[in-house]
Amino acid sequence: MTAVAAPSVSTRARPRGFRRLLITELKLFAREPMLLFWGLVFPVGLLVVLGVAGGDKAQKSLGGVKLIVAYTPVVMMFVVTILALSALPAALASYRDKGYLRRLSTTPIGAARLLAAQVILNFGLAAAAVILVALVSHLAFSVALPQQLGGFVLAIALTLAAMLSLGTLVAAVAPTQRIAAAIGSLLFFPLMFFAGLWVPQASMGTTLRDISHYTPLGAAVPAVQNAIAGHWPGTVHLLVLAAYAVVLCAAAGRLFRWER
Amino acid sequence: MTSTLETRRAQTATEVVVSVDHLRVRYGDTLAVDDVSLSINRGEIFGILGPNGAGKTTTVEAIGGLRRPDGGAISVLGLDALRNRQELRQRVGIQLQASELPDKLRVGEALELFASFYRDPADPDRLLKLLGLEAKREDRFANLSGGQRQRLSIALALIGRPELAILDELTTGLDPQSRRETWKLIEGIRDEGVTVILVTHFMEEAERLCDRLALLHHGRVIAIDTPAAMAAGAAGRQRVSFRPSGVVDVARMRELPDVRDVVRHGDRFTVEGTGDLVAAVMESLVRDGVVPLQTRIEQSTLDDAFVALTADADAVVSEHADPTREESR
Numbered sequence: 001m002t003a004v005a006a007p008s009v010s011t012r013a014r015p016r017g018f019r020r021l022l023i024t025e026l027k028l029f030a031r032e033p034m035l036l037f038w039g040l041v042f043p044v045g046l047l048v049v050l051g052v053a054g055g056d057k058a059q060k061s062l063g064g065v066k067l068i069v070a071y072t073p074v075v076m077m078f079v080v081t082i083l084a085l086s087a088l089p090a091a092l093a094s095y096r097d098k099g100y101l102r103r104l105s106t107t108p109i110g111a112a113r114l115l116a117a118q119v120i121l122n123f124g125l126a127a128a129a130v131i132l133v134a135l136v137s138h139l140a141f142s143v144a145l146p147q148q149l150g151g152f153v154l155a156i157a158l159t160l161a162a163m164l165s166l167g168t169l170v171a172a173v174a175p176t177q178r179i180a181a182a183i184g185s186l187l188f189f190p191l192m193f194f195a196g197l198w199v200p201q202a203s204m205g206t207t208l209r210d211i212s213h214y215t216p217l218g219a220a221v222p223a224v225q226n227a228i229a230g231h232w233p234g235t236v237h238l239l240v241l242a243a244y245a246v247v248l249c250a251a252a253g254r255l256f257r258w259e260r
Numbered sequence: 261m262t263s264t265l266e267t268r269r270a271q272t273a274t275e276v277v278v279s280v281d282h283l284r285v286r287y288g289d290t291l292a293v294d295d296v297s298l299s300i301n302r303g304e305i306f307g308i309l310g311p312n313g314a315g316k317t318t319t320v321e322a323i324g325g326l327r328r329p330d331g332g333a334i335s336v337l338g339l340d341a342l343r344n345r346q347e348l349r350q351r352v353g354i355q356l357q358a359s360e361l362p363d364k365l366r367v368g369e370a371l372e373l374f375a376s377f378y379r380d381p382a383d384p385d386r387l388l389k390l391l392g393l394e395a396k397r398e399d400r401f402a403n404l405s406g407g408q409r410q411r412l413s414i415a416l417a418l419i420g421r422p423e424l425a426i427l428d429e430l431t432t433g434l435d436p437q438s439r440r441e442t443w444k445l446i447e448g449i450r451d452e453g454v455t456v457i458l459v460t461h462f463m464e465e466a467e468r469l470c471d472r473l474a475l476l477h478h479g480r481v482i483a484i485d486t487p488a489a490m491a492a493g494a495a496g497r498q499r500v501s502f503r504p505s506g507v508v509d510v511a512r513m514r515e516l517p518d519v520r521d522v523v524r525h526g527d528r529f530t531v532e533g534t535g536d537l538v539a540a541v542m543e544s545l546v547r548d549g550v551v552p553l554q555t556r557i558e559q560s561t562l563d564d565a566f567v568a569l570t571a572d573a574d575a576v577v578s579e580h581a582d583p584t585r586e587e588s589r
Contacts, residue, residue: 017376024365024373031364099359106324106354107420108346109377 017109021117029087029121039082039129043075044136050075051141063202070200072137073224077159077195077217079129083122084163085170085184085191091118092171093180101258111258119168123160130156134228147230155223155233158241162216165248172255194218213237216244275302277337277424277455278323284331285318292318294479296332302423305446305456307466307473307487311570315479316459317357320426323457324354337423350379353422355413357429363402367393367412370401371419378420387415391445407438414442418449425449428459443469463562467491475566477573483565491562498537501530502545502552509548516540 029035047068054067062070092115095101101111137143146152170187174180193199195217201209212218219240223233278300285293293315300306308316321327323334325341325348334341339348361370371384388394391411396404404412410433417425430446431439446469450456460466466473467487475483475490483490508529510522518535531541538557545552 016378017373020373020376024369027369028362028364095362098361099356100361102326103356103359103361103416106326106349106352106356107374107377108349110349 015109015113018113018117021109021113022121025091025114025117025121028091029125032087035082035087039079039087039125040132043079043082043129043133046078047072047075047133047136048140051137061203062200065202066141066143068137068141069143069228070196070202070225072133072143072228073221074192074196074200076130076133076156076224077220078192078197079133080126080159080163080220081188081191081195081217083126083129084160084167085188086181087125088118088122088164088167089171089174089180089184090177092168093174093177096171096257097177097260099260105258115168115256119164122164122167126160126164127156144228144230146224146228148227148232151231151233152224152227155220155227155238155241158238158245159216159220159224161245162220162241162248165245165252166216168252168256169248172252172257191215191217195221214240216241219244276300277302278306278457279335280319280323280332281334282332283319283322283329283334285315285322285327286330291479293322293329296474296476296479296481298474298481298484300455300457302455303450303453304471305450305458305469307470308457308459308476309461309463309466309473309566310476311461313478314476316461316476317428318479319476320354320428320457320459324352324426325349326354350420351423353417353420353425355417355425355427355430357432359413360409361401361412363400365401366397367399367401367404368397370412371415374416374419380421381419382421384419387419390448391415392441406433407435410434411438411442414445418454422454424455424457426457426459430458430460431462431465439465463566467562475569477570480573482569482573487562491565498534499530499532499558500538500541500555501528501558502555503528504545505551505553506549508545508550513541513544516544 050071051068105111194212194215219237223237226233276299283296325345375381518537519533521532523530
């Protein structure tokens, strides 16, 4: 700790330490058992239950597909929502409450990079979870892998952009971590309702289904379903997702506070 | 090593590393810092002292580039505190009041994480050892005691091998033992050539550690000096009190050059003054053939100076009463 610093000879590119920050955030994520349960164990378990219980028959009430086929995109959205509305806002709000964001803003890395690390981490985890759900559905219950891969990737990316922006916005407007958690779970139910967690979209009335197509997850589910079935996701669904992503991201950016 | 260090210190003895010129910071309607000017030399421990709400934290936050000044100029290590923020963050280590880490982050991980942000960091293991935290390496932040958190916080402020370390309320919440250990540590840092800004409201800490200090009150600097000079100067009074064995010529004692006042409480006399007060009083008593009994001598301390100076400042302030001059923090 010779503190009179010799002029630096290192020429590594900035931002220094970002990778370490990502790894550290991943480790911290892995130490949250509740998140691992709701984000991984529960959705995969749900998938298995639906796959086994739904059997092999296509059902008219589901638009002529098997239960597991109708639910695969819904379970994907479930994982995305857990990460975007629980994991992300909880981390960001607690880091702000604790003064950790402020602490980092005194270092060369800056507080904005922690936010970036959280968004990237949750994006990566959500993408991995979506792939996992697709693989489990495919391997265990022979649900087709996405036939329209480009459309699938685009739909998932837009969904993640919209949902992670929403999660950041929740952290931005909530004065404390507790309130962030409360807002997150309040949003969870309507969002997942329109996604079709309780009543699949195919079983909804026309009006309700039309409304649901203008909610983020209600647009995401048919987009993903189409892509899995080999069609290009509907332009309207993609535009709805993109619009949410842009508006929510702008609002989160404007409203986010770095300090208590 | 020591000799090169000393040479280096001698060479840089008068190099100004922080200069603050008429700093003013407000939060909404509240004026947290009204007018602060000071300059800090390389290698010194500079104390910023003052009662709660004096603007101490705001001042160092502005120096650290965390607050945008509403007026005045700040230069740190020759850099503009706002324009060269990135470079400053590399070279200035800041320990903030009440900033916590993620609960489940381990001590060793925290140090390695912070080390990764800097061009030329200190060795985390060495720092852990220096701060007595090596046994806590695998402990999570949430499980650390107050003292351990504080020490970790200091370690994180030093991990980038800063040229300037800003330590805010360093030893608040520490037990006397850890406080003393922390002081030793700070002296060690200074001896390695780091300039230290220490925000404190502990007189003992200021007296023990600081080469110079600035006394802040209501967002203004009311004194800058060495602790000894400050204690002796502004309120630099000594007090001798005794019970005389015979009659004291109070009038003649008042005439003595070093004596400012003589007060009598019952049979006890208290003489206040400066300079060689004790010698003068004793000599005068001896001349009268009086023996002083139960003599007590009180040197004024930094504490007295603090009280006297802030009281003086209050007297001035209350003349142009300004009720808005309260601080938020």
